[in-house]
């Protein structure tokens with residue numbers, strides 16, 4: 001753990017050496033920490049430069065709310081479902097062919113689905129149950145290594161089980177919320193006790209619930225294609241503002257690409273050609289602002305990947321991974337932009353968590369099928 005600033009705002013970097021973090025990400029972390037209201041800022045092991053502020057960071061604020069920190073994808077998170085798919089029946093090519101229609105609007109009752117997640121809506125929502133673009137994905141994985149069999153059993157899982165991991169968020173809703181507040185307090189922030197902050201927090205909470213409902217519907221639709229059933233194991237958000245109490249004082253905890261460490265076990269995804277980890281947060285989580293890494297972290301900017309990779313790899317290397325997985329992504333630009341090489345090493349993130357005693361692994365998950373899109377031109381997130 002590296003303390004970048006001792007006094008208020010306390011700024012900590014939850015890694016072993018500053019050298020492993022890009023200078024731009026460090027500068028962005030300090031600039032976030034200098035926003036009025038910050039008392040504590042934490043850069044996590046997957047920190048990397050973002051749009052103005054780093055991805056992989058959390059800020060504890062006193063009486064200030066900044067809508068631009070969770071950004072356009074408020075409510076984004078990662079869910080894990082146990083599936084009824086039998087390990088002995090795994091057939092990746094046959095299953096891949098069956099995964100169709102997931103980019104189209106769902107033909108069920110979106111109002112009823114949202115109501116089950118506490119979201120009131122007046123009109124059917126064609127975005128609900130869709131994954132979106134960018135690095136969002138739905139990925140079938142298999143439990144392949146175990147550190148804590150008892151904990152895994154408590155969660156209803158065991159070795160070789162086939163699980164589904166869904167990474168997506170609040171789609172158009174989060175984006176609309178961001179733009180609504182872009183001029184009103186977007187970057188300057190809203191006083192925490194103002195009506196504007198209360199209104200933002202109400203709309204933001206709805207976006208978080210919508211994101212949870214969306215991941216659950218993506219899981220249902222994905223597994224319906226395979227005539228399988230799902231049961232929820234964990235669902236943890238990584239872009240949010242939350243009101244919390246610490247030592248009897250009230251704060252607004254802002255997370256940008258930082259998993260909520262207060263909700264129990266959750267999945268840290270690696271890449272479509274790397275392992276993901278089911279982890280258990282440990283310790284009091286105070287230095288890391290009650291937040292943990294939400295991934296391996298991006299290494300290469302989007303738009304640079306094809307030029308770096310296409311002389312060495314062909315398209316079929318992108319759709320058939322070294323770990324033996326399949327990738328469904330018919331948008332060629334997205335296929336390259338989200339190449340596994342564009343991400344940092346998840347094993348280093350796990351090493352940091354162990355070194356700093358912030359989370360321990362329960363099990364390792366091997367990717368089987370990564371679904372991105374069947375659309376040739378997937379726009380937006």
Ligand SMILES: Nc1nc2c(ncn2[C@@H]2O[C@H](COP(=O)(O)O)[C@@H](O)[C@H]2O)c(=O)[nH]1
Pocket residue numbers: 046055076135136137139167238257269270271272273275276294295296297298338343367370
């Ligand atoms: N298992 C997979 N992990 C992936 C994939 N694409 C990205 N990732 C990881 O997810 C996080 C999510 O980051 P966010 O900032 O977009 O929320 C990222 O850091 C990668 O480590 C994938 O296809 N499969």
Ligand SMILES: [Mn+2]
Pocket residue numbers: 076077167168169238
């Ligand atoms: Mn995300």
